[in-house]
Amino acid sequence: MSVQPVSNPVPPLISRGILVFLAILSAFALFALFLLKAEGWGLLAAAIALIALLALPIARNVMSVVIEFIRTRPILTVISCFVGALLFPFFLANDGYWIHVLSIAMIFSIMAIGLNVHLGEIGLVNLGYAGLFAIGAYTATLFTQAGYSFWLATPLAMTMCWLVGGLLGACSVRTTGDYFALVTLGFGLIVQQLIINLTWLTQGNNGITNIAAVTIFGHSSKSPINLGFMQLAPQVNFYYICLAALTASALLAARYQSVWIGRMWTALRQDSIGVASFGLNVPYFKVQTVAFGSMFAGLAGSLFAHEIGFISPDDFSLLQSIEVLAAVILGGMGNIVGAIIGGILLFVAPEKLRFVGDYRLLIYGGLLVILLIYRPRGLFPDPRRRYEKF
Amino acid sequence: MKADSPLLQITDVNKAFGGLHAVSNINLHLNQGETLGIIGPNGSGKTTLFNLITGLIRADSGEVRVAGEDTNLLHMRPWEVFSIGISRTFQNVRLALGQTVLENVMVGDYRESRTSWWTVLVRPGIVSLRDAKMKDKAMEALRFVAPALANTPHRMTGELSYADRRRIELARAIVGSPRIMLIDEPAAGMNARETDEIGEDIRKIRARGISILVIEHKMKFVASVASRIAVLNFGRKIAEGSYEEIRTNPDVLTSYLGRKGDHLAEVKH
Numbered sequence: 001m002s003v004q005p006v007s008n009p010v011p012p013l014i015s016r017g018i019l020v021f022l023a024i025l026s027a028f029a030l031f032a033l034f035l036l037k038a039e040g041w042g043l044l045a046a047a048i049a050l051i052a053l054l055a056l057p058i059a060r061n062v063m064s065v066v067i068e069f070i071r072t073r074p075i076l077t078v079i080s081c082f083v084g085a086l087l088f089p090f091f092l093a094n095d096g097y098w099i100h101v102l103s104i105a106m107i108f109s110i111m112a113i114g115l116n117v118h119l120g121e122i123g124l125v126n127l128g129y130a131g132l133f134a135i136g137a138y139t140a141t142l143f144t145q146a147g148y149s150f151w152l153a154t155p156l157a158m159t160m161c162w163l164v165g166g167l168l169g170a171c172s173v174r175t176t177g178d179y180f181a182l183v184t185l186g187f188g189l190i191v192q193q194l195i196i197n198l199t200w201l202t203q204g205n206n207g208i209t210n211i212a213a214v215t216i217f218g219h220s221s222k223s224p225i226n227l228g229f230m231q232l233a234p235q236v237n238f239y240y241i242c243l244a245a246l247t248a249s250a251l252l253a254a255r256y257q258s259v260w261i262g263r264m265w266t267a268l269r270q271d272s273i274g275v276a277s278f279g280l281n282v283p284y285f286k287v288q289t290v291a292f293g294s295m296f297a298g299l300a301g302s303l304f305a306h307e308i309g310f311i312s313p314d315d316f317s318l319l320q321s322i323e324v325l326a327a328v329i330l331g332g333m334g335n336i337v338g339a340i341i342g343g344i345l346l347f348v349a350p351e352k353l354r355f356v357g358d359y360r361l362l363i364y365g366g367l368l369v370i371l372l373i374y375r376p377r378g379l380f381p382d383p384r385r386r387y388e389k390f
Numbered sequence: 391m392k393a394d395s396p397l398l399q400i401t402d403v404n405k406a407f408g409g410l411h412a413v414s415n416i417n418l419h420l421n422q423g424e425t426l427g428i429i430g431p432n433g434s435g436k437t438t439l440f441n442l443i444t445g446l447i448r449a450d451s452g453e454v455r456v457a458g459e460d461t462n463l464l465h466m467r468p469w470e471v472f473s474i475g476i477s478r479t480f481q482n483v484r485l486a487l488g489q490t491v492l493e494n495v496m497v498g499d500y501r502e503s504r505t506s507w508w509t510v511l512v513r514p515g516i517v518s519l520r521d522a523k524m525k526d527k528a529m530e531a532l533r534f535v536a537p538a539l540a541n542t543p544h545r546m547t548g549e550l551s552y553a554d555r556r557r558i559e560l561a562r563a564i565v566g567s568p569r570i571m572l573i574d575e576p577a578a579g580m581n582a583r584e585t586d587e588i589g590e591d592i593r594k595i596r597a598r599g600i601s602i603l604v605i606e607h608k609m610k611f612v613a614s615v616a617s618r619i620a621v622l623n624f625g626r627k628i629a630e631g632s633y634e635e636i637r638t639n640p641d642v643l644t645s646y647l648g649r650k651g652d653h654l655a656e657v658k659h
Contacts, residue, residue: 252511259510259517260496260503260524267486267497274484276468277444278477278562279501288507387487387548 020073021080028084032091035098035348040355047349047367055374067380070337085243089236096233101351102344103235103307106242107300109343110249112327113336114296117253119325120334120382121265122289125181128168128188129324132294134195134316136161136301141208141311142201150214150306158298165294169287176272188321195313207312214241214306221306238307245303246340249296253336256292265289266384326368332378334385341379395457397422397601398570403452403464405435405442405625412438414625416452420570425592425602427616429609429636431645435625436605437481440572444478445471456570473501475569479559479576481605487548491539494547494558495528499566502527531565532558535591553584560591564600571595573604577611589614609637621645 038046053059070077092098111133118126136157143153172183195202202208213222214237221237256262264285267275276282305311323346331342349367353360372378377385396419405413413435420426428436441447443454445468454463459474466474477498485494496503503524505517533540536557539550547558556576563571573592577585585608592615596602606612612619613633621629621636623645629636636642 256507256510260500260505260521261507261510263489263493263496263503264500266489267494270486270488271484273446273468274480274486275497275500277446277472277480277484278498279469279472279566280497281467281469292507384488386546 017073017076020069020076021083024077024080025084025087028081028088029091032088032093032098035101035352036092036095038352043352044356044363051367051371051374054371054379063380082247086240089232089239094230094233094236096235099233099235099239100307101348103238103242104304105344105347106239106246107303107307108324108327108347109340110242110246110296110300110303111324112331112339112343113246113249113253114293114300115324116328116331116334116336116339117293117296118290119328120339121257121262121269121293122286123177123269124286124290125177125325126184126293127181127318127321127325128184128186128191129297130316130318130320131184131188131191132161132165132168132297133301133304133320133324134191134313135164136298137305137311137316138195138202138208138301139298140302141211141305144212144306145208150212150302154299154302157302158295161298161301162291162295165297166287166291168294169290173283173286185318188316188318192313192316192318195316202313205313207310207314208305209310211305211309211311213309214238216241238303242303242307245299249299250336250340253296257336261289270388330368330371330378332380332382334382335378335380338378338380338382396420397424397457398603399453399455399457400439400443401453401455403439403442403454404450405438405447406450411625413442413449416622416625416627418620418627418630420601420603422457423596423599423601424618425596425604425616427612427619428603428605428622429607429612429619430622434622436622437574438625439622440478440574440603440605443471443572444468444476472566472568475567476572477563477566477568477570478572479556479563479574481574481578483552483555483559485547485555485558485562487546489547490544491532491547491550491558492525492528492543495532495561495565496524498531498562498564499524499527501566528561528565531561534594535561535564553580553588556580556588557591560588560595564595564598568600571600571602573602575605575607577606577608585611 088102089099092102111129115126115129118124118129139160140150140153140157143156144150168184168187172180175183196204198204213220215221216237219225219237221241222234224234225232225236257265264275264280268280268282268285272282304315324343327342327346328339329342330346331338331340350360350364353364356363375381398420400416400418403413403416404411416435416439418426428439430436438447442449443463445463445466449464452464456463456474456476463471463474463476486497503520505513505520510517529540529543532543536554539554539557539561547555550558560573560576563573576588576592580588589611592602592604602615604612604616616633618631619633619636620627621639621642628641628645629639631639
């Protein structure tokens with residue numbers, strides 16, 4: 001008779017599931033603790049130690065175990081992360097500043113998800129994403145300034161970005177790779193110059209101030225949330241709006257990635273001539289994809305304008321485009337989870353580095369370089385890209 | 391259109407790259423249910439001819455017509471050529487290495503799984519139904535061409551051998567049930583056994599009623615699959631006929647088989 005393994009008193013699936021749930025929640029709590037408490041040079045030492053840790057071969061194994069788990073238990077992971085994010089304002093002890101920073105970081109992640117459609121899915125390097133972001137922000141702002149609701153202005157801004165993105169795609173459909181990067185670089189600069197110069201519409205360099213607060217069922221986003229036993233900081237309003245938007249964006253992008261569209265994205269990126277010979281109208285599909293990816297910029301732009309309450313051309317510079325690009329590359333091209341984490345890390349890191357004053361961007365850049373030396377394909381590499389050149 | 395007119399008629403096709411006449415005044419026809427072999431030395435314009443037919447390269451002049459279609463194929467884009475029932479494989483295998491075997495084959499007739507972007511969000515049922523249908527078709531094609539691969543449809547294409555990748559290309563080309571298949575050097579880089587297997591596959595594909603144009607270097611292989619052979623050299627058709635006719639044609643011997651002009655052949659290689 002063969003030896004039977006000792007049966008587990010708790011069904012393994014459940015116990016393991018709860019374990020993962022708790023692990024993810026503690027990761028969120030640790031992150032909150034890090035944001036609130038880690039300060040000064042100790043923080044920098046910790047960051048360097050973390051990066052050094054990531055460079056170890058064992059980190060790669062640990063990461064691949066984590067990624068494998070996410071792949072096999074996608075729903076559980078998503079729900080755990082969502083619960084963690086829901087509770088995050090409490091983990092942050094209702095600290096308005098960090099809640100605000102994280103809202104913006106999530107907006108940044110929404111952009112990274114959108115740019116990932118261009119860069120990660122069909123391999124187009126878009127250096128003008130901030131231009132689309134600007135179009136989203138200004139479109140939404142102009143509508144709310146004219147008295148329309150934020151909830152109407154946002155879809156309109158998304159539609160606008162979708163249209164402009166389609167136009168951008170149509171203009172550059174014959175270009176690929178470096179040439180697409182050049183076209184979009186020009187596009188980003190044009191948009192910024194237009195915003196500066198169309199003063200009658202955009203108020204030029206002065207920017208648009210006093211953007212109205214958003215109301216949710218009569219509750220203004222500038223007023224605190226009263227839970228009865230405690231008052232949540234007013235920033236929490238936007239935190240949850242951004243969280244909802246980020247979740248929706250991630251699910252939307254993941255949905256398209258999982259159907260025929262995602263399959264054709266990969267096939268197109270890896271061999272555009274091959275797919276053209278199998279019935280795919282490549283230019284049309286590219287235009288559709290670029291438009292789809294641009295739509296996220298509209299959502300992000302609208303959220304950004306209403307969260308900050310002030311927009312000016314400086315917010316939409318080339319540097320902004322490059323930072324989103326860096327977020328996608330750092331996270332791992334083609335990977336939505338990577339785009340989200342990359343976006344949040346890249347936005348939070350400079351905030352945490354404020355204590356070094358003027359050296360902030362220097363150290364930030366240095367950390368990025370070191371990180372990418374050890375993980376050249378980003379934090380969460382996309383397995384579909386294993387056989388591709390860098 | 392007359393009943394006895396050929397399925398594919400190639401008339402006076404020309405293409406020059408700068409001063410180089412890659413394809414000049416080629417006339418060929420392919421009958422229903424036939425396999426036509428195209429041979430010729432490297433650089434004789436075989437692959438260029440395929441690229442012209444499938445719309446990857448624009449021709450300078452000429453006409454390519456398919457029975458029952460009004461349009462000149464040379465004015466079509468690659469995806470339009472595919473949609474009238476012409477599929478192809480490539481000399482340098484063009485597969486997405488980061489996708490699984492099955493996904494690559496599914497690309498072969500993606501129209502089967504295509505829905506609108508809107509449908510993807512609002513009617514997930516339709517999308518998964520079409521996807522499942524597409525998967526069945528792809529598996530069927532895979533079992534037909536490469537039964538061994540059909541057992542491991544979820545392997546990454548990048549992990550597979552060159553011969554297996556070529557088989558996937560063949561499966562991808564038949565999944566859309568084309569009328570005509572253009573096969574570009576199917577046996578390149580294969581050993582003797584694999585070459586025989588590919589030959590067997592091509593005969594099986596023809597038995598399905600698909601007409602085939604095949605480019606190949608190996609004379610024996612072409613003789614085993616094709617009923618008629620055309621020989622190209624320097625972009626021109628220098629001979630056409632059965633294997634026996636080709637083998638004894640003096641022009642072919644000089645330019646390609648190199649019996650009379652052995653010294654020339656050596657210089658070329």
